[in-house]
Amino acid sequence: MAKPVLVVGGGPAGLAAAHSLASIGRQCILVEKEDQLGGAPILSGYAKLVPTGEWAKDAIGGMVDRVTGNDNITVHTGCQVTSFEGEAGSFKVEIPGAGSVEVDSAILCTGFSHFDSMNKPEWGFGTFPDVVTTTQVEQMISSGAGVRCPSDGRKPKRVAILLCVGSRDRQIGREWCSKICCTVSANMAMEIREELPDCHVYIYYMDIRTFGLYETKYYWKSQEEFKVKYIKARIAEVTSDGERLIVKGEDTLVKRPITIPFDMVVHAIGMDPNVDNARIASLFGVQLEQHGYIAEGSRYSAACQTSRPGVFVAGSATGPETIDDSISQGKAAALAAIEPLSSAA
C-alpha cells in the first residue's frame, strides 16, 4: 500500500489537498499548528467570501467537516512537525504525540501572516481605537455584532478603507502587492453599505486591482449599486481632531491635498510571508524566494514543486493568493504529490 502524503497546514489549500487525496483513496496526515482547522478564513473570522458571497464559516467550515470526518485522513491539530528527513518516496516525519511516521511526499500549505498595522504607525492604528483592520471588520460582520466604532459602539456615518497597508510599500520592506485586498475591500464596502445605508464609504487606493471578472462584480457594482466612492491618493497620516478621525493625503488625480473626516478608518492589511517561514524552510529543506515566501519551481514542467523533490507547495505559502486559487493549487499539489517522479520531467 502506498505511504501516506503529509499535508502541512489546514487552511483552504491544505483542506483541498487532503480531501482530494482521501477521495481517491490515498491516506493523508494533516498537521495544523493551531488548535482548529480552517486557516485564516476560520481563525480570523472572515465574513462573506469573495467571489461566491458564502459565509466563511459555511464555505470553509464545510471543507473542514469533509476532512475531519474522513477515514483516510489523520488530523493532528495544535502541533507542528519537529523533524523531516529522507527522500521523495520515503520521508521520515516526527509529529509530537504521533511519533515517527513515514510518508511518500509532503505538501506545504502553510499560508501567510496578516500584516501587523502597528508597523505603519503614521496611519493611526494602535493610537486611535476607531482605526481598525479589515480583519476586525470581518469579525464585526461575521459575529453578527455589526460594524461599530470600537471607541463608543456607535454606528459610523463615514468610513474610509485605506488600501495597500503593508503592501506596495518599500519604506517598510513590503514591495509586493497582496493581490486580493482591492476586491475584498470593495466587497466589504458593499457589506457596510448594506448594513448601514446612511454610512458613506470611501476607498483610498493607488491602483484598483479588481482583476478578471472581479471588475464587474466588485468594482463596478460597488460604485453603481452601492455608491462607494474611490479616491486615488497618497496618504500622509491619520490623525484626530478630538472628535473624528482625519485622513490627510494628496489626491493624486487632482494633485491637491485632501483632508477628510471619518468616524472609522479601516486598514486593508496585506499578506506577509508566514512569520514561521524561516523555520519551515529549514525544517523541510526548501528554499524561500526574495520576499520570504516559499519558492516555487516552473509550473510548466512540474506544478507546485519546491526546491526539494517530493516536497510540494500550494496556496498563499508561495505569495499573496486568493482562496479560490489556493484551493485549485491545493488540488493540483495533491495530484503532483502522487504522480510518479519520472513523469515530472
Place this chain on the structure above:
Amino acid sequence: MAKPVLVVGGGPAGLAAAHSLASIGRQCILVEKEDQLGGAPILSGYAKLVPTGEWAKDAIGGMVDRVTGNDNITVHTGCQVTSFEGEAGSFKVEIPGAGSVEVDSAILCTGFSHFDSMNKPEWGFGTFPDVVTTTQVEQMISSGAGVRCPSDGRKPKRVAILLCVGSRDRQIGREWCSKICCTVSANMAMEIREELPDCHVYIYYMDIRTFGLYETKYYWKSQEEFKVKYIKARIAEVTSDGERLIVKGEDTLVKRPITIPFDMVVHAIGMDPNVDNARIASLFGVQLEQHGYIAEGSRYSAACQTSRPGVFVAGSATGPETIDDSISQGKAAALAAIEPLSSAA
C-alpha cells in the same frame, strides 16, 4: 477498468489535466480543434512567458511533448466533439474519425479568444500598419525577426503600449479586466528595451494591475532597470501626422491633454470568451456566466465544476486567466474529475 476522461482543448489547462491523469494511470482522450496542440501560447507564437521567462515553445512545447508521447493519452487534433450525451460516469461522445466512445467525465479546457482590435477602430488598428497587437509583437520576438515597424521594417525609436484594448470598456461590451495584460505588457516593454536599448517605451494605463509578486518582478523592475515609462491616461484616438503615429488623450494624473508621437503603437489586447462558447455550452449542456465564459460553481464545495455533474472546467474558459493558474486549474480539474461523485458534497 475505469472509463477514460475526455479533455476538450489542448492548451495549458488541457495539457496539464491530460498529463496528470495519464501519470497516475488514467486513460484520457484529448480533443483539440486546431491541427496542433499548445493553445494560445503555441498557436499565437508567444515569446517569453510570465513569470518564469521561459520561451513558450520550450515551456508549453515541453507540455505538448509529454502528452503526445504518452500511452495513456489518445490525442485527436483538427477535430471537434459533435455529440455529448449521458450522465456522469457514463457519457457517450462522438468524435469525428474516432467514432463513438464512452467516457467517465469531461474537462472543458476550451480557453479564450483574443480580442479583435478591429473592434476598437479609433485606436488605429487596421488603418495604420504600425499599429499592432501584443500578439504580433510576441511573434516578432519569438520568430527571431525582432521588433520592427511593419510599414518599412525599421527599428522603432518610440513605442507606446496601450493597455485595456478590449477590456474594461463598456462602450464595446467588454466590462471585465483581462487580468494578465498589465504584467505581460511590462514584460514585453522590457523585452523591447533589451533588444532595442535606444527605444523609448511608454505604457498607457488606467490602473496597473501587476498583482501579487508580479509587482516587484514586472512593475518595479520595468521602471527601475529598464526605464519603461508609465502614463495614466484616457486615450482618445491614434492618428498619424503622415510620418509618425500620434497618440492623443488626457493624462488623468495632471488632467491635461497629451499628444505624443510614436513609431509603433501596440494594443494590449484582452481575452474574450471563446467565440465558440455558445456552441460549446449547448453541446456539453453547461451554462455560461453573464459575459459568456463558462460558469463555474463554488470552488469550496467542489472545485472546477460546471452546471452539469461530471463536466468540469479549467483555465481561461472560465474567464481571463494566467497560464500558471490555468495549469493549476487543469490539474485540479483532473483530480475533481476522478473523485467519486459522492465526495463532492
